[in-house]
Amino acid sequence: MIEAPTRPLLEVTNLAKTYHLNKSLMQRLSRQPILDLKAVDRVSFSVGSGETLGLIGESGCGKSTLARTVLRLHEPTSGSIVFDGIDITKLPYRGMTALRRRMQIIFQDPYASLNPRKSVLDIVGLPMAIQGIARRADIRDRVVAMIESVGLKSAHLGRFPHQFSGGQRQRIGIARALILNPSFVVCDEPVSALDVSVQAQIIALLGSLKRELGLTYLFISHDIGVIGHVSDRIAVMYLGDIVEIGPTRELLRAPKHPYTKALLSAVPQIDAGPKRERVKLTGDVPSPLSPPKGCKFHTRCPFAFDRCRVETPVLRPQRAESSAACHLLEAS
Template structure:
Protein backbone atom coordinates (compact mmCIF):
# COMPACT_ATOMS: atom_id res chain seq x y z
CA UNK A 1 0.00 0.00 0.00
CA UNK A 2 2.81 2.41 0.84
CA UNK A 3 4.25 2.15 -2.66
CA UNK A 4 0.99 3.14 -4.37
CA UNK A 5 -0.54 5.67 -1.99
CA UNK A 6 0.61 9.14 -1.01
CA UNK A 7 0.87 10.20 2.63
CA UNK A 8 -2.05 12.37 3.70
CA UNK A 9 -1.25 12.60 7.42
CA UNK A 10 2.06 12.20 9.27
CA UNK A 11 2.28 12.10 13.06
CA UNK A 12 5.73 12.52 14.60
CA UNK A 13 6.53 12.13 18.31
CA UNK A 14 3.04 13.23 19.34
CA UNK A 15 2.50 13.63 23.09
CA UNK A 16 -0.23 14.96 25.35
CA UNK A 17 0.41 15.20 29.08
CA UNK A 18 -2.31 16.58 31.36
CA UNK A 19 -0.70 18.15 34.47
CA UNK A 20 -2.52 17.79 37.78
CA UNK A 21 -2.28 19.39 41.22
CA UNK A 22 -2.53 17.81 44.65
CA UNK A 23 -2.37 18.93 48.26
CA UNK A 24 -3.86 21.79 50.21
CA UNK A 25 -2.11 24.47 48.15
CA UNK A 26 -2.63 22.85 44.76
CA UNK A 27 1.01 22.15 44.06
CA UNK A 28 1.78 20.76 40.60
CA UNK A 29 2.73 17.17 41.29
CA UNK A 30 2.69 15.30 38.01
CA UNK A 31 1.02 14.71 34.69
CA UNK A 32 -1.22 12.09 33.12
CA UNK A 33 0.54 10.81 30.00
CA UNK A 34 -2.53 10.27 27.85
CA UNK A 35 -0.50 10.11 24.64
CA UNK A 36 3.19 9.46 25.06
CA UNK A 37 4.94 9.47 21.71
CA UNK A 38 3.07 8.44 18.56
CA UNK A 39 4.65 8.02 15.13
CA UNK A 40 2.60 6.87 12.15
CA UNK A 41 1.51 7.78 8.64
CA UNK A 42 -1.95 7.62 7.09
CA UNK A 43 -2.14 7.25 3.32
CA UNK A 44 -4.75 8.72 0.98
CA UNK A 45 -7.80 6.54 0.52
CA UNK A 46 -7.03 4.07 3.32
CA UNK A 47 -8.59 3.41 6.70
CA UNK A 48 -6.27 3.22 9.69
CA UNK A 49 -7.89 1.54 12.68
CA UNK A 50 -6.73 2.43 16.20
CA UNK A 51 -7.68 -0.02 18.96
CA UNK A 52 -6.96 -0.53 22.63
CA UNK A 53 -8.55 -0.67 26.07
CA UNK A 54 -10.43 2.29 27.49
CA UNK A 55 -7.90 4.80 28.79
CA UNK A 56 -5.15 3.89 26.33
CA UNK A 57 -5.23 7.36 24.73
CA UNK A 58 -6.77 6.56 21.35
CA UNK A 59 -9.53 9.20 21.51
CA UNK A 60 -7.06 11.81 22.77
CA UNK A 61 -4.87 10.97 19.78
CA UNK A 62 -7.78 11.63 17.44
CA UNK A 63 -8.41 15.04 19.02
CA UNK A 64 -4.72 15.92 18.78
CA UNK A 65 -4.68 15.06 15.08
CA UNK A 66 -7.58 17.45 14.50
CA UNK A 67 -5.95 20.07 16.74
CA UNK A 68 -8.95 20.06 19.07
CA UNK A 69 -6.32 19.65 21.78
CA UNK A 70 -2.92 21.32 21.82
CA UNK A 71 -0.12 18.72 21.95
CA UNK A 72 2.52 18.80 24.66
CA UNK A 73 5.12 17.82 22.08
CA UNK A 74 5.37 16.43 18.57
CA UNK A 75 4.13 17.37 15.12
CA UNK A 76 1.07 16.71 12.96
CA UNK A 77 1.53 17.15 9.20
CA UNK A 78 -1.57 17.19 7.02
CA UNK A 79 -1.40 17.49 3.23
CA UNK A 80 2.19 18.68 3.56
CA UNK A 81 1.41 21.40 6.13
CA UNK A 82 2.55 21.42 9.73
CA UNK A 83 -0.75 21.75 11.59
CA UNK A 84 0.91 22.49 14.90
CA UNK A 85 2.50 25.66 13.42
CA UNK A 86 -0.57 27.20 11.74
CA UNK A 87 -2.17 30.45 12.85
CA UNK A 88 -5.74 30.40 14.13
CA UNK A 89 -7.13 31.54 10.77
CA UNK A 90 -4.98 29.07 8.82
CA UNK A 91 -6.08 26.27 11.14
CA UNK A 92 -9.73 27.24 10.66
CA UNK A 93 -9.35 26.88 6.89
CA UNK A 94 -7.40 23.62 7.20
CA UNK A 95 -10.12 22.10 9.40
CA UNK A 96 -12.48 22.17 6.43
CA UNK A 97 -10.53 19.16 5.18
CA UNK A 98 -10.48 17.31 8.54
CA UNK A 99 -13.73 16.28 10.21
CA UNK A 100 -14.88 14.03 13.04
CA UNK A 101 -17.79 11.69 13.76
CA UNK A 102 -18.37 11.33 17.49
CA UNK A 103 -19.28 8.29 19.57
CA UNK A 104 -22.69 9.33 20.88
CA UNK A 105 -24.95 10.36 17.99
CA UNK A 106 -27.44 11.93 20.42
CA UNK A 107 -25.22 14.21 22.52
CA UNK A 108 -23.21 15.31 19.45
CA UNK A 109 -26.33 16.77 17.80
CA UNK A 110 -28.00 19.93 19.10
CA UNK A 111 -31.48 18.80 20.26
CA UNK A 112 -32.97 22.22 19.55
CA UNK A 113 -31.90 22.31 15.91
CA UNK A 114 -33.68 20.72 13.00
CA UNK A 115 -31.77 18.31 10.76
CA UNK A 116 -31.59 20.92 8.02
CA UNK A 117 -29.88 23.36 10.40
CA UNK A 118 -27.51 20.74 11.80
CA UNK A 119 -26.20 19.61 8.42
CA UNK A 120 -26.16 23.16 7.00
CA UNK A 121 -24.24 24.65 9.94
CA UNK A 122 -20.67 24.04 8.66
CA UNK A 123 -21.66 25.33 5.22
CA UNK A 124 -23.07 28.51 6.74
CA UNK A 125 -20.10 29.05 9.07
CA UNK A 126 -17.67 28.85 6.13
CA UNK A 127 -19.94 30.89 3.86
CA UNK A 128 -20.10 28.31 1.10
CA UNK A 129 -23.82 28.14 0.31
CA UNK A 130 -26.90 30.35 0.71
CA UNK A 131 -30.64 30.16 0.10
CA UNK A 132 -31.94 27.48 -2.26
CA UNK A 133 -28.42 26.24 -3.06
CA UNK A 134 -27.83 25.59 0.65
CA UNK A 135 -31.03 23.57 0.96
CA UNK A 136 -30.19 21.52 -2.14
CA UNK A 137 -26.73 20.76 -0.78
CA UNK A 138 -28.20 19.58 2.53
CA UNK A 139 -30.65 17.29 0.71
CA UNK A 140 -27.78 15.91 -1.37
CA UNK A 141 -25.79 15.15 1.80
CA UNK A 142 -28.75 13.43 3.44
CA UNK A 143 -29.26 11.22 0.40
CA UNK A 144 -25.60 10.24 0.50
CA UNK A 145 -26.13 8.75 3.95
CA UNK A 146 -29.46 7.07 3.23
CA UNK A 147 -31.87 9.77 4.43
CA UNK A 148 -34.15 12.07 2.43
CA UNK A 149 -35.73 15.52 2.13
CA UNK A 150 -38.69 14.65 4.36
CA UNK A 151 -36.24 14.37 7.30
CA UNK A 152 -35.21 18.05 7.05
CA UNK A 153 -37.72 19.48 9.51
CA UNK A 154 -37.30 16.84 12.22
CA UNK A 155 -35.26 17.07 15.43
CA UNK A 156 -32.65 14.53 16.63
CA UNK A 157 -34.95 12.94 19.22
CA UNK A 158 -37.28 11.81 16.43
CA UNK A 159 -34.64 9.46 14.99
CA UNK A 160 -33.14 6.12 15.98
CA UNK A 161 -29.50 5.87 17.05
CA UNK A 162 -28.41 4.67 13.63
CA UNK A 163 -30.27 7.48 11.86
CA UNK A 164 -28.75 10.06 14.20
CA UNK A 165 -25.29 8.75 13.37
CA UNK A 166 -26.12 9.09 9.67
CA UNK A 167 -26.96 12.74 10.33
CA UNK A 168 -23.59 13.16 12.06
CA UNK A 169 -21.86 11.61 9.07
CA UNK A 170 -23.76 13.92 6.69
CA UNK A 171 -22.58 16.92 8.72
CA UNK A 172 -18.99 15.64 8.58
CA UNK A 173 -19.24 15.31 4.78
CA UNK A 174 -20.60 18.83 4.26
CA UNK A 175 -17.23 20.50 3.60
CA UNK A 176 -15.87 17.76 1.31
CA UNK A 177 -13.12 16.67 3.76
CA UNK A 178 -10.12 14.55 2.86
CA UNK A 179 -9.86 12.96 6.31
CA UNK A 180 -12.58 11.89 8.75
CA UNK A 181 -11.77 10.71 12.27
CA UNK A 182 -14.42 8.25 13.49
CA UNK A 183 -14.12 8.31 17.28
CA UNK A 184 -15.93 5.19 18.51
CA UNK A 185 -18.53 5.98 15.83
CA UNK A 186 -20.39 2.66 16.10
CA UNK A 187 -19.77 1.55 19.69
CA UNK A 188 -23.03 3.09 21.00
CA UNK A 189 -25.13 1.31 18.36
CA UNK A 190 -26.74 -2.14 18.23
CA UNK A 191 -24.65 -4.77 16.43
CA UNK A 192 -27.03 -4.96 13.45
CA UNK A 193 -26.93 -1.16 13.09
CA UNK A 194 -23.14 -1.15 13.45
CA UNK A 195 -22.78 -3.21 10.29
CA UNK A 196 -25.04 -0.81 8.38
CA UNK A 197 -22.96 2.20 9.41
CA UNK A 198 -19.68 0.41 8.64
CA UNK A 199 -20.94 -0.53 5.17
CA UNK A 200 -22.08 3.07 4.65
CA UNK A 201 -18.62 4.37 5.56
CA UNK A 202 -16.97 1.94 3.13
CA UNK A 203 -19.40 2.96 0.40
CA UNK A 204 -18.73 6.66 0.99
CA UNK A 205 -14.99 6.05 1.02
CA UNK A 206 -15.16 4.39 -2.39
CA UNK A 207 -17.44 7.04 -3.90
CA UNK A 208 -15.79 10.14 -2.42
CA UNK A 209 -12.17 9.03 -2.04
CA UNK A 210 -12.20 9.55 1.73
CA UNK A 211 -9.49 8.66 4.22
CA UNK A 212 -10.56 7.41 7.66
CA UNK A 213 -8.98 7.06 11.07
CA UNK A 214 -11.30 4.59 12.77
CA UNK A 215 -10.95 4.59 16.56
CA UNK A 216 -12.62 1.73 18.42
CA UNK A 217 -12.20 -0.87 21.13
CA UNK A 218 -14.16 -3.56 19.26
CA UNK A 219 -11.88 -5.60 17.03
CA UNK A 220 -14.60 -7.06 14.74
CA UNK A 221 -15.64 -3.57 13.63
CA UNK A 222 -12.02 -2.53 13.11
CA UNK A 223 -11.31 -5.67 11.09
CA UNK A 224 -14.34 -5.05 8.87
CA UNK A 225 -13.38 -1.52 7.84
CA UNK A 226 -9.61 -1.05 8.30
CA UNK A 227 -6.74 -1.53 5.87
CA UNK A 228 -4.11 -1.21 8.61
CA UNK A 229 -4.50 -1.39 12.39
CA UNK A 230 -2.52 0.29 15.17
CA UNK A 231 -2.77 -1.22 18.66
CA UNK A 232 -2.34 1.27 21.50
CA UNK A 233 -1.41 0.59 25.10
CA UNK A 234 -0.88 3.28 27.74
CA UNK A 235 -0.43 6.12 25.26
CA UNK A 236 1.85 4.30 22.83
CA UNK A 237 1.52 2.16 19.72
CA UNK A 238 2.73 -1.35 20.53
CA UNK A 239 1.93 -2.95 17.17
CA UNK A 240 0.97 -1.74 13.70
CA UNK A 241 0.28 -3.94 10.68
CA UNK A 242 -2.07 -4.52 7.79
CA UNK A 243 -5.35 -6.19 8.76
CA UNK A 244 -4.48 -9.67 7.49
CA UNK A 245 -1.06 -9.79 9.15
CA UNK A 246 -2.31 -8.51 12.48
CA UNK A 247 -5.16 -10.99 12.79
CA UNK A 248 -3.23 -13.95 11.40
CA UNK A 249 0.13 -13.35 13.14
CA UNK A 250 -0.04 -10.95 16.11
CA UNK A 251 3.48 -10.41 17.42
CA UNK A 252 2.86 -8.41 20.60
CA UNK A 253 1.46 -10.23 23.67
CA UNK A 254 -1.10 -7.46 24.22
CA UNK A 255 -2.42 -7.78 20.66
CA UNK A 256 -2.64 -11.54 21.12
CA UNK A 257 -4.68 -11.07 24.31
CA UNK A 258 -7.08 -8.66 22.59
CA UNK A 259 -7.61 -11.07 19.69
CA UNK A 260 -8.24 -13.97 22.04
CA UNK A 261 -11.25 -12.09 23.44
CA UNK A 262 -12.99 -11.90 20.04
CA UNK A 263 -15.79 -14.50 19.98
CA UNK A 264 -15.88 -17.12 17.22
CA UNK A 265 -19.23 -17.28 15.39
CA UNK A 266 -19.25 -21.07 15.54
CA UNK A 267 -20.55 -22.87 18.66
CA UNK A 268 -18.64 -26.05 17.74
CA UNK A 269 -15.25 -24.33 17.97
CA UNK A 270 -13.37 -23.14 21.01
CA UNK A 271 -10.30 -21.04 21.47
CA UNK A 272 -8.20 -20.31 24.50
CA UNK A 273 -8.88 -16.95 26.13
CA UNK A 274 -5.82 -15.09 27.37
CA UNK A 275 -6.68 -13.35 30.64
CA UNK A 276 -4.34 -10.47 31.45
CA UNK A 277 -3.47 -10.14 35.12
CA UNK A 278 -4.01 -6.81 36.85
CA UNK A 279 -5.42 -3.55 35.58
CA UNK A 280 -4.17 -0.94 33.17
CA UNK A 281 -1.37 0.95 35.00
CA UNK A 282 -1.87 4.56 36.05
CA UNK A 283 -0.88 6.80 33.09
CA UNK A 284 0.29 9.38 35.63
CA UNK A 285 2.90 6.89 36.83
CA UNK A 286 3.61 4.41 34.00
CA UNK A 287 5.92 1.44 34.63
CA UNK A 288 9.62 1.68 33.85
CA UNK A 289 10.87 -0.14 30.78
CA UNK A 290 8.13 -1.76 28.72
CA UNK A 291 4.79 -0.31 29.81
CA UNK A 292 3.14 -3.73 29.37
CA UNK A 293 5.58 -5.74 31.48
CA UNK A 294 3.39 -5.60 34.62
CA UNK A 295 0.71 -7.69 32.84
CA UNK A 296 2.82 -9.64 30.35
CA UNK A 297 3.26 -13.41 30.92
CA UNK A 298 6.54 -13.36 28.97
CA UNK A 299 8.24 -10.42 30.74
CA UNK A 300 11.94 -10.74 31.59
CA UNK A 301 14.47 -8.47 33.28
CA UNK A 302 15.18 -6.36 30.21
CA UNK A 303 11.45 -5.63 29.90
CA UNK A 304 11.47 -4.01 33.35
CA UNK A 305 14.39 -1.72 32.59
CA UNK A 306 14.44 -0.93 28.86
CA UNK A 307 11.53 0.32 26.75
CA UNK A 308 11.28 -1.52 23.41
CA UNK A 309 10.93 0.36 20.13
CA UNK A 310 8.77 -0.45 17.12
CA UNK A 311 10.72 -2.84 14.90
CA UNK A 312 9.84 -4.70 11.66
CA UNK A 313 8.51 -8.23 12.12
CA UNK A 314 8.98 -11.23 9.79
CA UNK A 315 11.13 -9.09 7.53
CA UNK A 316 8.13 -6.89 6.68
CA UNK A 317 8.61 -3.16 7.15
CA UNK A 318 4.83 -2.71 7.27
CA UNK A 319 4.39 -4.95 10.32
CA UNK A 320 6.05 -3.46 13.38
CA UNK A 321 5.84 -4.30 17.08
CA UNK A 322 7.43 -2.86 20.22
CA UNK A 323 8.46 -6.00 22.10
CA UNK A 324 11.80 -7.45 23.24
CA UNK A 325 10.45 -10.99 22.72
CA UNK A 326 7.87 -10.87 19.91
CA UNK A 327 5.69 -13.94 19.54
Protein backbone atom coordinates in the same frame (compact mmCIF):
# COMPACT_ATOMS: atom_id res chain seq x y z
CA MET B 1 8.42 5.62 11.29
CA ILE B 2 6.09 3.34 9.44
CA GLU B 3 5.54 4.06 5.79
CA ALA B 4 2.02 3.82 4.54
CA PRO B 5 1.65 1.91 1.28
CA THR B 6 0.47 4.96 -0.63
CA ARG B 7 1.47 8.62 -0.54
CA PRO B 8 0.85 9.70 3.05
CA LEU B 9 -2.01 12.13 3.53
CA LEU B 10 -1.31 12.42 7.22
CA GLU B 11 2.04 12.03 8.89
CA VAL B 12 2.29 12.11 12.65
CA THR B 13 5.72 12.14 14.26
CA ASN B 14 6.45 11.76 17.98
CA LEU B 15 3.09 13.27 18.84
CA ALA B 16 2.47 13.67 22.56
CA LYS B 17 -0.44 15.05 24.52
CA THR B 18 -0.02 15.55 28.24
CA TYR B 19 -2.70 16.88 30.56
CA HIS B 20 -1.52 18.67 33.68
CA LEU B 21 -4.18 17.69 36.14
CA ASN B 22 -3.56 19.81 39.21
CA LYS B 23 -2.42 23.15 38.01
CA SER B 24 -4.95 25.29 39.83
CA LEU B 25 -3.60 28.19 41.81
CA MET B 26 -4.26 26.61 45.19
CA GLN B 27 -2.64 23.34 44.24
CA ARG B 28 0.44 25.12 42.96
CA LEU B 29 0.66 27.22 46.11
CA SER B 30 0.37 24.15 48.28
CA ARG B 31 3.26 22.64 46.28
CA GLN B 32 1.48 19.44 45.44
CA PRO B 33 3.41 17.28 43.00
CA ILE B 34 2.22 18.03 39.50
CA LEU B 35 0.15 15.16 38.11
CA ASP B 36 0.82 14.62 34.44
CA LEU B 37 -1.45 12.41 32.42
CA LYS B 38 0.39 11.32 29.31
CA ALA B 39 -2.66 10.47 27.24
CA VAL B 40 -0.58 10.13 24.08
CA ASP B 41 3.10 9.39 24.53
CA ARG B 42 5.24 10.21 21.48
CA VAL B 43 3.33 8.34 18.83
CA SER B 44 4.34 8.15 15.16
CA PHE B 45 2.33 6.83 12.24
CA SER B 46 1.08 7.85 8.85
CA VAL B 47 -2.13 7.35 6.93
CA GLY B 48 -1.90 6.91 3.17
CA SER B 49 -4.30 8.61 0.82
CA GLY B 50 -7.38 6.45 0.33
CA GLU B 51 -6.39 4.12 3.14
CA THR B 52 -8.26 3.20 6.32
CA LEU B 53 -6.04 3.00 9.37
CA GLY B 54 -7.77 1.25 12.25
CA LEU B 55 -6.83 2.33 15.74
CA ILE B 56 -7.68 -0.14 18.46
CA GLY B 57 -7.21 -0.17 22.19
CA GLU B 58 -9.09 -0.38 25.45
CA SER B 59 -10.67 2.55 27.26
CA GLY B 60 -8.15 5.06 28.50
CA CYS B 61 -5.44 4.01 26.05
CA GLY B 62 -5.48 7.45 24.45
CA LYS B 63 -6.95 6.59 21.07
CA SER B 64 -9.65 9.26 21.17
CA THR B 65 -7.22 11.87 22.46
CA LEU B 66 -4.84 10.97 19.64
CA ALA B 67 -7.58 11.42 17.05
CA ARG B 68 -8.66 14.77 18.43
CA THR B 69 -5.10 15.99 18.71
CA VAL B 70 -4.45 15.05 15.10
CA LEU B 71 -7.38 17.31 14.14
CA ARG B 72 -6.06 20.02 16.46
CA LEU B 73 -9.24 19.89 18.54
CA HIS B 74 -6.82 19.37 21.40
CA GLU B 75 -3.48 21.13 21.40
CA PRO B 76 -0.50 18.79 20.99
CA THR B 77 2.14 18.99 23.71
CA SER B 78 4.98 18.07 21.38
CA GLY B 79 5.68 16.35 18.08
CA SER B 80 4.43 17.23 14.64
CA ILE B 81 1.35 16.68 12.47
CA VAL B 82 1.76 17.08 8.73
CA PHE B 83 -1.44 17.01 6.68
CA ASP B 84 -1.02 16.78 2.91
CA GLY B 85 2.43 18.31 3.11
CA ILE B 86 1.40 21.18 5.42
CA ASP B 87 2.72 21.24 8.98
CA ILE B 88 -0.40 22.00 10.99
CA THR B 89 1.13 21.48 14.43
CA LYS B 90 1.45 25.16 15.23
CA LEU B 91 -1.24 26.71 13.04
CA PRO B 92 -3.48 29.09 15.02
CA TYR B 93 -7.18 28.21 15.37
CA ARG B 94 -8.17 30.66 12.64
CA GLY B 95 -5.39 29.46 10.37
CA MET B 96 -6.80 25.95 10.67
CA THR B 97 -10.26 27.00 9.49
CA ALA B 98 -9.64 26.59 5.76
CA LEU B 99 -7.95 23.22 6.30
CA ARG B 100 -10.87 21.96 8.36
CA ARG B 101 -12.87 21.61 5.15
CA ARG B 102 -10.56 18.74 4.32
CA MET B 103 -10.36 17.00 7.71
CA GLN B 104 -13.51 16.07 9.61
CA ILE B 105 -14.67 13.86 12.44
CA ILE B 106 -17.58 11.51 13.15
CA PHE B 107 -18.26 11.10 16.84
CA GLN B 108 -19.09 8.11 18.98
CA ASP B 109 -22.13 9.29 20.87
CA PRO B 110 -25.05 9.97 18.55
CA TYR B 111 -26.81 11.68 21.47
CA ALA B 112 -24.10 14.09 22.60
CA SER B 113 -22.75 14.95 19.18
CA LEU B 114 -25.87 16.67 17.86
CA ASN B 115 -26.98 19.96 19.38
CA PRO B 116 -30.43 19.09 20.81
CA ARG B 117 -31.78 22.58 20.13
CA LYS B 118 -30.98 22.60 16.43
CA SER B 119 -32.83 21.15 13.48
CA VAL B 120 -31.22 18.75 11.02
CA LEU B 121 -30.92 21.58 8.49
CA ASP B 122 -28.99 23.73 10.95
CA ILE B 123 -26.78 20.89 12.16
CA VAL B 124 -25.80 19.54 8.77
CA GLY B 125 -25.66 23.02 7.21
CA LEU B 126 -23.46 24.46 9.97
CA PRO B 127 -20.11 23.56 8.38
CA MET B 128 -21.10 25.38 5.18
CA ALA B 129 -22.41 28.38 7.07
CA ILE B 130 -19.23 28.63 9.16
CA GLN B 131 -16.97 28.19 6.19
CA GLY B 132 -19.05 30.76 4.32
CA ILE B 133 -18.98 28.87 1.07
CA ALA B 134 -22.63 28.99 0.09
CA ARG B 135 -25.72 31.12 0.26
CA ARG B 136 -28.58 30.04 2.47
CA ALA B 137 -30.73 28.61 -0.33
CA ASP B 138 -27.76 26.68 -1.73
CA ILE B 139 -26.98 25.32 1.71
CA ARG B 140 -30.47 23.89 1.88
CA ASP B 141 -30.13 22.12 -1.45
CA ARG B 142 -26.73 20.74 -0.53
CA VAL B 143 -28.01 19.54 2.86
CA VAL B 144 -30.93 17.76 1.20
CA ALA B 145 -28.56 16.02 -1.23
CA MET B 146 -26.22 15.09 1.62
CA ILE B 147 -28.82 13.65 3.98
CA GLU B 148 -30.35 11.68 1.12
CA SER B 149 -26.98 10.15 0.36
CA VAL B 150 -26.68 8.95 3.96
CA GLY B 151 -30.14 7.39 3.85
CA LEU B 152 -32.37 10.06 5.37
CA LYS B 153 -35.23 11.92 3.70
CA SER B 154 -35.66 15.59 2.87
CA ALA B 155 -38.78 15.49 5.07
CA HIS B 156 -36.40 15.12 8.02
CA LEU B 157 -34.84 18.57 7.50
CA GLY B 158 -36.93 20.41 10.08
CA ARG B 159 -36.78 17.74 12.74
CA PHE B 160 -34.78 17.80 15.93
CA PRO B 161 -32.27 15.17 17.10
CA HIS B 162 -34.58 13.68 19.75
CA GLN B 163 -36.99 12.61 17.03
CA PHE B 164 -34.49 10.16 15.54
CA SER B 165 -33.24 6.72 16.50
CA GLY B 166 -29.58 6.20 17.38
CA GLY B 167 -28.73 4.93 13.91
CA GLN B 168 -30.45 7.86 12.22
CA ARG B 169 -28.64 10.31 14.47
CA GLN B 170 -25.36 8.74 13.51
CA ARG B 171 -26.33 9.26 9.86
CA ILE B 172 -26.91 12.93 10.61
CA GLY B 173 -23.44 13.12 12.16
CA ILE B 174 -21.96 11.47 9.06
CA ALA B 175 -23.78 13.94 6.79
CA ARG B 176 -22.37 16.85 8.81
CA ALA B 177 -18.85 15.48 8.56
CA LEU B 178 -19.02 14.87 4.82
CA ILE B 179 -20.87 17.96 3.61
CA LEU B 180 -17.65 19.91 3.05
CA ASN B 181 -16.20 17.13 0.87
CA PRO B 182 -13.32 16.33 3.19
CA SER B 183 -10.54 14.01 2.13
CA PHE B 184 -9.67 12.79 5.63
CA VAL B 185 -12.25 11.69 8.20
CA VAL B 186 -11.64 10.55 11.75
CA CYS B 187 -14.29 8.02 12.76
CA ASP B 188 -14.18 8.00 16.56
CA GLU B 189 -16.01 4.81 17.61
CA PRO B 190 -18.81 5.59 15.16
CA VAL B 191 -20.72 2.36 15.82
CA SER B 192 -19.95 1.57 19.45
CA ALA B 193 -23.16 3.07 20.80
CA LEU B 194 -25.40 1.28 18.32
CA ASP B 195 -27.22 -2.04 18.28
CA VAL B 196 -25.58 -4.72 16.15
CA SER B 197 -28.07 -4.56 13.29
CA VAL B 198 -27.77 -0.76 13.11
CA GLN B 199 -24.01 -1.05 13.53
CA ALA B 200 -23.83 -3.16 10.38
CA GLN B 201 -25.90 -0.60 8.46
CA ILE B 202 -23.57 2.24 9.47
CA ILE B 203 -20.42 0.25 8.65
CA ALA B 204 -21.86 -0.52 5.22
CA LEU B 205 -22.71 3.16 4.73
CA LEU B 206 -19.23 4.34 5.74
CA GLY B 207 -17.73 1.77 3.36
CA SER B 208 -19.79 2.83 0.37
CA LEU B 209 -19.22 6.55 1.06
CA LYS B 210 -15.50 5.89 1.21
CA ARG B 211 -15.54 4.23 -2.20
CA GLU B 212 -17.76 6.91 -3.75
CA LEU B 213 -15.94 9.92 -2.35
CA GLY B 214 -12.41 8.54 -2.17
CA LEU B 215 -12.13 9.16 1.56
CA THR B 216 -9.27 8.38 3.90
CA TYR B 217 -10.30 7.15 7.34
CA LEU B 218 -8.65 7.03 10.72
CA PHE B 219 -11.09 4.56 12.23
CA ILE B 220 -11.11 4.17 16.00
CA SER B 221 -12.84 1.31 17.75
CA HIS B 222 -12.45 -1.02 20.68
CA ASP B 223 -14.16 -3.78 18.67
CA ILE B 224 -11.64 -5.89 16.80
CA GLY B 225 -14.32 -7.45 14.63
CA VAL B 226 -15.32 -4.02 13.33
CA ILE B 227 -11.72 -2.79 12.95
CA GLY B 228 -10.72 -5.98 11.14
CA HIS B 229 -13.45 -5.47 8.58
CA VAL B 230 -12.98 -1.80 7.80
CA SER B 231 -9.21 -1.31 8.01
CA ASP B 232 -6.34 -1.73 5.60
CA ARG B 233 -3.85 -1.43 8.42
CA ILE B 234 -4.30 -1.60 12.20
CA ALA B 235 -2.48 0.20 14.99
CA VAL B 236 -2.84 -1.17 18.53
CA MET B 237 -2.59 1.29 21.42
CA TYR B 238 -1.86 0.60 25.06
CA LEU B 239 -1.52 3.36 27.67
CA GLY B 240 -0.66 6.11 25.20
CA ASP B 241 1.73 4.07 23.03
CA ILE B 242 1.31 2.32 19.72
CA VAL B 243 2.58 -1.16 20.59
CA GLU B 244 1.99 -2.75 17.21
CA ILE B 245 1.06 -1.57 13.73
CA GLY B 246 0.73 -3.49 10.53
CA PRO B 247 -1.44 -4.65 7.61
CA THR B 248 -4.79 -5.98 8.85
CA ARG B 249 -4.43 -9.58 7.70
CA GLU B 250 -0.88 -9.89 8.93
CA LEU B 251 -1.74 -8.43 12.31
CA LEU B 252 -4.82 -10.56 12.83
CA ARG B 253 -3.22 -13.73 11.52
CA ALA B 254 0.09 -13.46 13.31
CA PRO B 255 0.01 -10.85 16.06
CA LYS B 256 3.49 -10.08 17.38
CA HIS B 257 3.02 -8.10 20.55
CA PRO B 258 1.77 -10.04 23.61
CA TYR B 259 -0.88 -7.39 24.19
CA THR B 260 -2.23 -7.77 20.66
CA LYS B 261 -2.25 -11.52 21.16
CA ALA B 262 -4.17 -11.18 24.41
CA LEU B 263 -6.60 -8.70 22.89
CA LEU B 264 -7.34 -10.95 19.92
CA SER B 265 -7.70 -14.10 21.98
CA ALA B 266 -10.07 -12.38 24.44
CA VAL B 267 -12.66 -11.58 21.77
CA PRO B 268 -15.49 -14.10 22.05
CA GLN B 269 -15.95 -15.82 18.70
CA ILE B 270 -19.19 -17.24 17.44
CA ASP B 271 -17.44 -19.79 15.24
CA ALA B 272 -16.80 -23.24 16.55
CA GLY B 273 -13.56 -24.95 15.68
CA PRO B 274 -9.99 -24.27 16.63
CA LYS B 275 -9.70 -21.38 19.05
CA ARG B 276 -6.82 -19.02 19.18
CA GLU B 277 -4.42 -19.94 21.89
CA ARG B 278 -5.69 -17.92 24.79
CA VAL B 279 -3.21 -15.40 26.17
CA LYS B 280 -4.78 -14.69 29.53
CA LEU B 281 -4.13 -11.38 31.17
CA THR B 282 -4.45 -10.84 34.87
CA GLY B 283 -5.13 -7.63 36.70
CA ASP B 284 -6.32 -4.25 35.48
CA VAL B 285 -4.92 -1.62 33.17
CA PRO B 286 -2.62 0.54 35.33
CA SER B 287 -3.61 4.15 35.88
CA PRO B 288 -2.25 6.36 33.10
CA LEU B 289 -1.32 8.85 35.85
CA SER B 290 1.43 6.53 37.04
CA PRO B 291 2.25 4.16 34.19
CA PRO B 292 4.69 1.35 34.97
CA LYS B 293 8.37 1.97 34.31
CA GLY B 294 10.01 0.22 31.38
CA CYS B 295 7.49 -1.47 29.11
CA LYS B 296 4.08 -0.17 30.21
CA PHE B 297 2.56 -3.60 29.59
CA HIS B 298 4.91 -5.57 31.83
CA THR B 299 2.53 -5.57 34.82
CA ARG B 300 0.00 -7.65 32.88
CA CYS B 301 2.27 -9.41 30.40
CA PRO B 302 2.57 -13.18 30.93
CA PHE B 303 5.98 -13.15 29.22
CA ALA B 304 7.58 -10.21 31.00
CA PHE B 305 11.22 -10.59 32.08
CA ASP B 306 13.70 -8.36 33.88
CA ARG B 307 14.56 -6.11 30.97
CA CYS B 308 10.87 -5.22 30.46
CA ARG B 309 10.73 -3.67 33.91
CA VAL B 310 13.59 -1.25 33.21
CA GLU B 311 13.87 -0.50 29.53
CA THR B 312 11.12 0.88 27.35
CA PRO B 313 10.88 -1.04 24.06
CA VAL B 314 10.61 0.93 20.82
CA LEU B 315 8.58 0.16 17.74
CA ARG B 316 10.77 -1.98 15.45
CA PRO B 317 9.97 -3.31 11.98
CA GLN B 318 8.93 -6.94 11.82
CA ARG B 319 7.92 -9.11 8.93
CA ALA B 320 5.60 -7.84 6.18
CA GLU B 321 5.49 -4.11 6.82
CA SER B 322 4.43 -4.51 10.41
CA SER B 323 6.14 -3.18 13.51
CA ALA B 324 5.90 -3.98 17.19
CA ALA B 325 7.42 -2.69 20.39
CA CYS B 326 8.49 -5.66 22.51
CA HIS B 327 11.83 -6.88 23.86
CA LEU B 328 10.82 -10.50 23.21
CA LEU B 329 10.78 -9.92 19.48
CA GLU B 330 14.25 -8.50 19.55
CA ALA B 331 15.68 -11.45 21.46
CA SER B 332 14.44 -13.99 18.94
